[in-house]
Amino acid sequence: MKLNLKVWRQKNGQAKGGFETHQVVADEHMSFLEMLDVLNQDLIIGGKEPLAFEHDCREGICGACSMVINGRPHGPNKGTTACQLHMRSFKDGDTIHIEPFRAASFPVIRDLVVDRSAFDRIIESGGYVSVNTGQAQDANAIPVEKNQAGESFDAATCIGCGACVAACPNASAMLFVSAKVSHLALLPQGQVEHENRVQSMVTQMDKEGFGACSNTYACEAECPKEISIENIARLNRSYLGASLSSK
């Protein structure tokens, strides 16, 4: 299949970027990233600079691949990362726009690569549980209710890719932060530090310059892990509760 690619090229964060047009011949069984590998091979052979894009596991669990394909973070398929998107989702002769995630807190490093270390700093501010070293505890020593465990796991499937921020008209990180707060809050181990966690993570999120949630729910629609906005509601009430009751 022949494709017309309109890819975003930008030398660095300060440079003014723009779309560049390339033709590529791909196979419909290729993943989207394999198609970009073909493009890069063509560029290298032609003596041009290859397109910079992030990738790691290529099996939809690491959250490294981050690009907007035809206006949609991770492309047109629901609950799918860019690396798990296959060219059979496109037609021969299609024009495909490929852009980086856009948000002030995700500055472009080069082409499609953006700096998502703001997410790391949010996790550092509280997205963990403190565990003393020593012998590992019996796995079933702390009882966890079945539904809670399920809900916690659903939130924990967040891979921190940042598609929620990219999809949000306000570049809000609420879906990410709420998933991280929720998966810990729903387990007994996470309860211990819950109040401090929710406050420091929201404070760090605001400090990083992410926008406020205006409940458009574009994040939920675009999330490759289909994280529910019920988590955002939980974050809202947890933050209120923590502000009222924490020491």
Add this chain to the structure above:
Amino acid sequence: MSWFSKFLTSSVGKKLIMSLTGLFLIIFLLVHLIGNLQLLADDGGESFNMYAKFMTSNPLIKMTSYGLYFFILLHAIQGLLIWSKNRASGGSKRYSGGRPLSTWAGRNMAGLGTVILVFILLHMWQFWFQYKWGEVASATYDGVEVRDLYEVVRHAFQNVGFVIFYVISMIVIAFHLHHGFQSAFQSLGLNHQKYTPAIKAIGTAYSILIPLGFAVIPLYILFAK
């Protein structure tokens, strides 16, 4: 910073203010509509004028009305501040080759809200200010002399241009309410599969019925009276 100001200036706290003031204004709309429906009564404006008199002289309602003005301003100013902050977050940039999955109203609450604010200011000038300080004829019912607000309203609604502006404003309010109603509950932290479908359904019905109720009045006066 005290815990209270820290809460109110956080992105979550700001949205809570939007939610609580919004819910207050949602309830106000219903009360306002029930009062306005008396304009449809075929009694030469008596029930409406007596109601206007009651609403402007009862001390409890007067107090509530000052709260209302404050909440309208707070909702508008806070909303515009959030809008400006959100724009600075860089999310307003459009992507090429696709359209967003969010609703149009959800993305344009600030624009819709600004139209509503202009409408409210005009509305206050035209009816509230005229009633309080303008030259308004009197009407007498059972020996009680009241200002004839009914006549002011009837006169305003004879103007086709104004009626069109009024009806368009109600459509804008419908869109604003449609997003705002369910959004208010989400910001309060109330989202659960047990009741969220009901909140959304009630919100949709409310956002159609309330503006429709308001819009019927000028249309009725224009065409039937």
